[in-house]
Amino acid sequence: xxxxxxxxxxxxxxxxxxxxxxxxxxxxxxxxxxxxxxxxxxxxxxxxxxxxxxxxxxxxxxxxxxxx
Numbered sequence: 488x489x490x491x492x493x494x495x496x497x498x499x500x501x502x503x504x505x506x507x508x509x510x511x512x513x514x515x516x517x518x519x520x521x522x523x524x525x526x527x528x529x530x531x532x533x534x535x536x537x538x539x540x541x542x543x544x545x546x547x548x549x550x551x552x553x554x555x
Contacts, residue, residue: 491513498509515521 491510494513495506495509498504498512499506503509504512512522
């Protein structure tokens with residue numbers, strides 16, 4: 488349990504998450520794995536790429552409609 492407590496403290500101290508979420512990440516699941524599930528990271532990466540592309544598309548649209 489000391490390992491979980493130190494991991495939680497380190498995550499909270501770094502500012503990456505709050506204590507409850509840090510405890511969830513540091514506690515092993517039913518299969519003994521800790522941290523984020525791979526599908527969660529893949530979904531986040533897909534969303535990052537999708538939103539980045541959408542921002543670029545909107546920026547191009549604004550540039551086309553701006554009067555000179």
